[in-house]
Amino acid sequence: VASAALERDLGSVLPPESIVLEGTAAYLGDETEGRGLHGRADAVVLPGSADEVAHVLAWCYEHDVPLVPRGGGTGFAGGAVPLDGGVVVGLERLAGIRAFEPLLWRICVEAGMTTATVRRLARENGLLFPPDPGAAEQSQIGGNIATNAGGPHTFKYGTTGSWVTGLEVVVPPGEIVSVGGSIRKDVAGYDLKSLVVGSEGTLGIVTAAWLRLIPAPEATFPVAAFYAATHEGCAAIERVLGNGLVAAALEYLDRTTLKAAGSSFPAAVPSEAAFVVIAEADGSRSEADGLRDDLLDVLADGAVAVHAPTEPSTIAELWRWREGVSIAVTAQRGGKVSEDIVVPLDRLGEAIEETLAIGARHGLPACSFGHAGDGNLHSTFLVAPDDEDALAEAALAAEELFALAVRLGGSISGEHGVGWVKRGQLARQWGPRALELHAEIKRAFDPKGLLNPGKKLATHEAARI
């Protein structure tokens, strides 16, 4: 419920069309799975320019009012949810193209442009914007930058941040700061750009970004291989690297995930299948052809079946299926608690097995799937969204997952970020001085602590304040 007084006051710095009076509920929740996270805001604004974002931030800073920046709201960590009032700053109206020079492989877009639009603009000009997080139709490039979003093709192409060469960001107490630009190298200052990337709206509000693009690969061929056991699948994944094959993507699904999603798989799934690996070859036609052959060789060893479509329609079908896996898993019980832990690649099998063991200890069906090549699991516990006991157990199980990731030399988050859901968990993986630096960086950018309060907190102590 928005506060009429606050809306009136914001009217002094924003035009009426930038203040949302009806339908604010759409700006209060996010996709946090199985946890139904919805917040409360005093006002929702949709600035139409970076200047307007600066005006709102300055006004909020002057009046000690918290701000919550918000992209497409497709995050899984509660990062865009206003926990307790303040002003939600939605970026959707700030969605223009500032510059597009396809012949020079670069584009400058505003933060509210959807990821799908960025990718489409590139594609229509023979180029590729490689980051491919889920929900590309809703998620916005600003949110992708704020979370340093990944996706299946991160294995070859890196996360969103790797493609950002410049940022325009509004920082407290209300300044528009620009770093980098349409240049491809810059070592003049400390890397403020990378510091803002992945900061989840707690250091500043991204309003525009210069992005690098590359020529689109001429061909892409996926190869899906089924195995009868996790350890055989994991061995196959390691063989891809061991044989020097630079796959564009290297994904996996475990037995329970396959059971949940297998009925819609675009080919027959063998009954003994307990693990599937999906690798992709890309490049020029001949390069992709050759790499596909190599992937087939390496993945067929020990596989019970292989599905390797070569037609655009059947290739698209396979990836569409992969994109639907998360929803199919959710459908098992209506909800899920899923964490995006990362482990060194050689610990992937152990992390997959341990996910099941942790679930068993808490009486929860468990499964995992994700970006195998990057050691990035979506370790998942299936819960009914109204089952309070199961949700409580899942929260405990998630804590064990975080401990597991850190014990194996990994990270509590590979792509979803800390948001509200993983607050305090960074303390498991960083020492005291690093945590102190984390807090001091926050203070340097946001001395009043008004930017996305309660999010990306490194320690539970910070969360209690």
Add this chain to the structure above:
Amino acid sequence: VASAALERDLGSVLPPESIVLEGTAAYLGDETEGRGLHGRADAVVLPGSADEVAHVLAWCYEHDVPLVPRGGGTGFAGGAVPLDGGVVVGLERLAGIRAFEPLLWRICVEAGMTTATVRRLARENGLLFPPDPGAAEQSQIGGNIATNAGGPHTFKYGTTGSWVTGLEVVVPPGEIVSVGGSIRKDVAGYDLKSLVVGSEGTLGIVTAAWLRLIPAPEATFPVAAFYAATHEGCAAIERVLGNGLVAAALEYLDRTTLKAAGSSFPAAVPSEAAFVVIAEADGSRSEADGLRDDLLDVLADGAVAVHAPTEPSTIAELWRWREGVSIAVTAQRGGKVSEDIVVPLDRLGEAIEETLAIGARHGLPACSFGHAGDGNLHSTFLVAPDDEDALAEAALAAEELFALAVRLGGSISGEHGVGWVKRGQLARQWGPRALELHAEIKRAFDPKGLLNPGKKLATHEAARI
């Protein structure tokens, strides 16, 4: 000249073999061209472990003594030179392999390992560590990380920082901090890793790094094309991108550079040549072959000659020649003042012409060469090292270069960093709030300002304090 008292005191925290008593002069200068930058230290230490680095830093912090971290000393910006006393911390003894898992494409090495050794270890295992800054035999990986070093292959593969997945760094007041590791994704905390990369030893002392590697390309084929005018060469460079050719490297040399270095070019240089472009095709044998053909097509248009060796020996000869260009340029007058400005690719021709015009205004012969695809020039003024008047003019000319880079939407440094030489120049390209954040980040890491004092200063005000 070292101070005997300080050496004695350091003996309380370091073993005798870690304190240099003879030959300290080798640790006081760097390659800063034409400016003969040499400093003065109170002591030089060569710690044998990260713990020893932490002990030295803690001791210095307790006693308010400045520290200057030092790698191979091959920088061009005075970044590793002790300006006025303190303790030089050389990393050369910290040069071990912590872990090497070639089948998983990763290695963890200590900071003092030379870049050439890292590259050789990778190569011997069928892998590539792509960053290839000059002076690889002397420069150390820790220094490459501290400067986020680039090189010809940065165009396709990115700078050193792109290959760092984890860092061990000693920060004030004397803690060993570890972030990341052998994992390929991590969004749990603010990106401290990227903040330390390129910080030139002013935030912490890198002691070890986890590096990503990739399978070595099967083949690499360079194509060198000569043009009669700068604008024709620049048009050819843009055509490489416009035709969607992902060259591994895309270099250029202008007329004067070619004149200085051309006599040792491994083929005939046409008399009308005023510009040369060197592009490289890499990949599988067939991919590199195909890309070479495409590069030949695109670069031959308007060229007066093309040299495209295909034998390993003649290919190596061409790159060896390219590596020697900087020395050949220096040899013209015995010294040079060279700045590594960056501009958007479509402003490259303008920056090349302006470099000459700036030189002419200051009565200095000028030239440029560098990483064309990245818009990264080495804009150079030729001076005799003992010609004080010319050096003074060159300093003024360099100021104009920095202004030019910023006016064209670029950066004052693409790979050498700020060091001491470019102190205060960041203020041209960043606004007040960004500069303030730069200073606050420094304060958060190094509240006493003892780490590499006088280096990477963003403003002239800071330089005066």
